[in-house]
Amino acid sequence: MAAKLWRGSTGDSVRDLQRKLNANGYELDEDGVFGNNTYNAVVDYQRKYNLRVDGVVGEETWGSLLKTTEPEHPTTGKEILQGVSDETYDALHRLEQGFTPSDEAAAAREVQKSLEAVQPGAYRSSFEGELARLYDQITGREAFSYDPQTDAQAKNYAYLYARKGREAMADTMGAAAALTGGYGSSYAQTVSQQAYERYMQQLMELMPELEKNARQQDESQRQWLAQQYEWASDREQADYKRHQQEQAAWQESYDRSGREADALWDREYADYKLMLQHYTAMANAEQKASDGARANTGAAAQAEKKPILSSTAMESLQRALGNYLKGGRTDQAAALARQYSSRMTAAQKQKLQKIFGEYGAELAAF
Secondary structure: OOOOEOOOOEOHHHHHHHHHHHHOOOOOOOOOEOOHHHHHHHHHHHHHOOOOOOOOEOHHHHHHHHHHOOOOOOOOOOOOOOOOOHHHHHHHHHHOOOOOOOHHHHHHHHHHHHHHHHOOOOOOOOOHHHHHHHHHHHHOOOOOOOOOOOOHHHHHHHHHHHHHHHHHHHHHHHHHHHHOOOOOOHHHHHHHHHHHHHHHHHHHHHHHHHHHHHHHHHHHHHHHHHHHHHHHHHHHHHHHHHHHHHHHHHHHHHHHHHHHHHHHHHHHHHHHHHHHHHHHHHHHHHHHHHOOOOOOOOOOOOOOOOOOOOHHHHHHHHHHHHHHHHOOOHHHHHHHHHHHHHHOOHHHHHHHHHHHHHOOOOOOOO
């Protein structure tokens, strides 16, 4: 298995990486140091060949580089491999073209990539405005002070007692006038004034109770505001926790898909290297056994016909299309469907068209 490389790596493996990148049109110093220039070239290469863009050279990137650069010991024609059978030559020739992942591996990688379309967005509070308004009301509320002139209850009582005092005063003046034959007197005025003042005194005695009531109302209002703030804050925290859970679930799904794709890719790449070693050894053995005599026809190998898309690859493809469509990336979903269309059965194509219909989209005949 090729060494995994990233920024800061050094050695012959980095030098080999730089040689392969230069063979793809880059101009790197083959100094064996994975610096910024090498990193930028890797990222550009990954983006160009639709690989995972992370700047890390793992099995996927190595496999692609082996495919896009000439092998170290290329087979340019059957006449070079004298004494090698057609079967061995054809297998070795195909293997030397570089590692090509299966439909299953490619579709599994597409599943992880498609999950980016449904990644939860940044958290946006539904209660930010309400919390800010309540906070301003709480912190901007002045300390309690009692003013009867602004207390509605005190003003009502003042009006009531003043009216009763005037009525008592009038009644007293009337009674006194009746006793004196309808004429007022200083006595009557004094007595009526005292009747009025008694009501005013009762009003004054009521003031502490009115202040107490006003204080209680102010405290109740403060408590109500605090309760409203706490309720909104609890809802805010619940929403944020739910968003975190959704983000964690998405990340777990994304990482799991990546692990599954990596495992399949690594397994296939390991098999590819074993097959390359196997047929290289066979070619050497056949050459020795034939003692230089030609044992192949020299005819060109027939191109391998790719098989119908497997059910495993189809299942991964359906998952990836569903993610793209759910995330609103209809064009990307359509492009992916067409990428595999040449190897689909009519029934498989109908399945994909049905998936598009479920999301209110249409997949043109392909």
